Amino acid sequence: MxxxxxxxxxxxxxxxxxxxxxxxxxxxxxxxxxxxxxxxxxxxxxxxxxxxxxxxxxxxxxxxxxxxxxxxxxASSSWTQDVAxxxxxxxxxxxxxxxxxxxxxxxxxxxxxxxxxxxxxxxxxxxxxxxxxxxxxxxxxxxxxxxxxxxxxxxxxxxxxxxxxxxxxxxxxxxxxxxxxxxxxxxxxNGIDKYNYTGRVSKSAVWGILARVNLKMAGAPLRDVSRYAEARKWAAKVMEAANGHNLNPDYKDVFKKMAADQYDKKEVIWEVEFGLKNGTQDEGGAVGGVNGIGTPNSEIFTKTIGFSYGVQHPTDRYVKLFEAGDVRKDWSVSNYTYNGEGGKVYTPPTLTNYARFAAKWRREYETAGPKFLNTTAINFPLLRYSDVLLMFAEADNEINGPTVDGIAAVNTVRRRAYARPLKTITLTNGGSGYATAPTVVIGGPGSGATATATVSGGKVTSVTLNEIGLGYNTIPTITFDPGPGNPGSGATATAEIYTVDGVLTPEMTANRDAFREVIRAERSRELGFEGLRRFDLVRWGQWVPVMKNLANEIATTAPANYVYAARSGQxxxxxxxxxxxxxxxxxxxxxxxxxxxx
CATH class of the missing domain: 1.25.40.890 (Serine Threonine Protein Phosphatase 5, Tetratricopeptide repeat)
Known part of the structure; x- marks a missing residue:
């Protein structure tokens, strides 16, 4: 707001x-x-x-x-001429x-x-x-x-x-x-501690943007490598700030807060504020409206959940950039759509990645009302603490090669990303007597995982893991609650969790070149759809060749109804x-x- x-x-x-x-x-x-x-x-x-x-x-x-x-x-095949x-x-x-x-x-x-x-x-x-x-x-x-x-x-x-x-x-x-x-x-x-919101410029915001400016000056076209030291210095000031910045333990919660009129000063250092005033739209943005999960244009979405054109879609390459166990994937890229009543329909793994949506900002979490058709009250981040950590690591690596401090900065970002989600739920016994599908109950100590059961002939025939959750440091129990009036019983299942903690391997930090590539990929995974990727590719001198290569990849491998996604690169x-x-x-x-x- x-x-x-x-x-x-x-x-x-x-x-x-x-x-x-x-x-x-x-x-x-x-x-x-x-x-x-x-x-x-x-x-x-x-x-x-x-x-x-x-x-x-x-x-x-x-x-x-x-x-x-x-x-x-x-994602509009009718677009043929545009800046995009x-x-x-x-x-x-x-x-x-x-x-x-x-x-x-x-x-x-x-x-x-x-x-x-x-x-x-x-x-x-x-x-x-x-x-x-x-x-x-x-x-x-x-x-x-x-x-x-x-x-x-x-x-x-x-x-x-x-x-x-x-x-x-x-x-x-x-x-x-x-x-x-x-x-x-x-x-x-003023220091950021003077405010209880993050729409105003603070010392932390200035330091962090100075790191970004100096990284650009160190890259193309100036290529003034002396600026890496300045970028490192300013990023370090944010990391050492007396008021203290740190990451929200839950990656998803960062973006939910932007939709819910809540400020997360420890992580979101500077953001553009949008909102409602006296029940009317006051210069609303399109965050979540153009780049959210696409919805039907019906009353339930325009008035309750919130309508989204869903015009920004991920490339297949981007979806595959995420490694197994990275909780950012299913938040940055949609793993569900909505049915006409507003219910979630989880997409099957066989669905082409091009059909998914950029999904960091979801209007279902937008709390300001009324919800408007063409504008939203969701804020947009200009600087997050994870960006600062990655800028520090990039500048430090260019000066010194992999160091303890640079590696630690990247590991801080990655540890949150690999927050022990569920990997699979395997049905071991279908039970009997189920008139309707029972509720799948996933025990602790983690949270956020959800699953649905399918019943046929009185038996549970499959369990689909929908939301992978986070924080499952031990394997949770899986039970089935038949609910009132449902005589079924006996279904059992087991869970498997991702045990990877995201910590960089020795191969990833073997030398400056190896660590550079890790940092660059990590920036895309962490900061995707936040208006920074083109900026990064240009300053790294990779912009045109990356886009040309992408166009060829899409033209030769994408489903026929998505080959138009190659237009920008072509x-x-x-x-x-x-x-x-x-x-x-x-x-x-x-x-x-x-x-x-x-």
Whole structure:
């Protein structure tokens, strides 16, 4: 929920729409008589944050259309032209909206930074507000250079509407400014312990994003390997933070909390907040609505469980990336669909992986009501502690090779993933006299596992393990409860658990190259569908070849009705390492040169 936004005054109305990002001024309020009071500054700062929740950013585009990778594909065979398919022209509306939205956020931050010293805020409040605005401006530039490379950089608000001809700032210069601003912000913003929600920028958030920025600078295209030490340093600061960060013991619970208006500050360090206000949608996102388990468009789903288009599907390659016993698989990728009444129908193992859904965010756990058809109140994570651990390990390995500290960081993530789930339930005696299927009761000490029995001729004929659960450190007992009025008895079954604990083997950490590959695969398993995979593949210099290889794999092995999933990789070329600069922007800014290949 927009806890932070609600605590201030909505600031989005302060800023006018404009024809060009360089021409952004307040609609009716002059800076000379505004930016005076706490309310003025809070309103302006809210406007800077507000950009994070737009459809063109984390409302949808940055984690769906603009993060198509080897993890997922847009499951609509009717799509033939889209940014997600790398088949678009520079006039594409999604492309233009994202560019304009990010520059709008930058100009909002610049307006605040230009004028905040005129306010009557206390020194402490001014320092914190400045730090948040500086960081957000830097973060928006970070998103721009990730996607477009060198772009025009302006560090003060536009004052002349005719001053639109600004050339690209060198890529390296922009990154140096991003780091500078974020490092100032790190000393200025509050610690995460000051808040009971995670929609606001905190020291932990700044440190963690600084690790991400420096990892990008160490990778393609800058390849400044000195930045690995900086990435390691900033990730370590999060790991050593006095308030303490750690992982939620239950991977599934991380995402359930995002849907249920609960904050998990130990793990989810920074997130975009969406929500309802006075019973109406207040800039809702599409989290769980576009990338959830697909549902029928009927009243039970639109009003109760929550409707999802289910347009994001995993690739077969991604599903197979998970190892046996990894509890993240059946949460990240759906192992059930819904019937028309809202009941769960568990998918058989023979179902093609392409037909499954990206399923981290499930609307059945969304607690805010009413539930809307096209928008949701589910939050989206920008930085999780597991990401920090993996960034630390990656940077440490590039500097030192496998070390005790780097291995420990990865093992922390993997131990949670291999949390002793059930492996199988085997029927040993079908019993007799069952009029209906009995309830399968799975004993402790673990939790969360579920199974269903099938009856024929009065006997239990099979048991299907549906949810594998976690925490089964010893083999649980399996019993069958016939329920009232059911005369059946005598059915027995045994369980088997996964005993792997996820700890890295010596082969996985034999040398720098081996450990590097482990970390890269672990990032995908842990952070899949969180808007980071394309970013990772580009900085590793693997983007185009990975996508081309994936396209060939899909075209030659996928079922005939899913070969369209290869379109993104088939269309991709070297120019798609960067997005095209919107054609409208190029026409307005005579000093702006289009990206190569466009």
């Amino acid at each position: 927009k806890r932070f936004i609600y605590s201030l005054i909505a600031g989005s109305l302060l800023f006018a729409s404009c024809k060009n990002f360089l021409d952004v001024t307040p609609d009716s309020l002059s800076p000379s008589n505004y930016y005076k009071t706490d309310e003025d500054i809070n309103t302006a700062l809210t406007g800077v944050y507000d950009v994070l929740g737009k459809t063109a950013t984390y409302g949808r585009y940055l984690y769906f259309e603009m993060d198509v990778s080897d993890e997922s594909f847009p 398919l790398f088949n678009y022209d520079p006039g594409d509306i999604k492309l233009t909206a994202t560019w304009n939205t990010l520059y709008d956020g930058i100009n909002r931050a610049n307006m605040l930074l230009d004028n905040i010293d005129k306010s009557n805020l206390t020194t402490e409040k001014r320092r914190v507000a400045k730090g948040e605005a500086l960081f957000l401006r830097a973060y928006y530039y970070f998103l721009l250079v990730q996607n477009w490379g060198s772009v025009p950089m302006r560090l003060t608000a536009a004052k002349d509407p005719n001053d639109v001809n600004i050339a690209k700032t060198p890529y390296k210069t922009i990154y140096e400014q991003i780091v500078k601003d974020m490092e100032i912000a790190a000393d200025s913003v 269309n991709i070329s070297n120019r798609d390492t960067l997005l095209a600069i919107p054609s409208k922007e190029v026409s307005l800014n005579q000093s702006l040169i289009q990206n190569p290949g466009w």
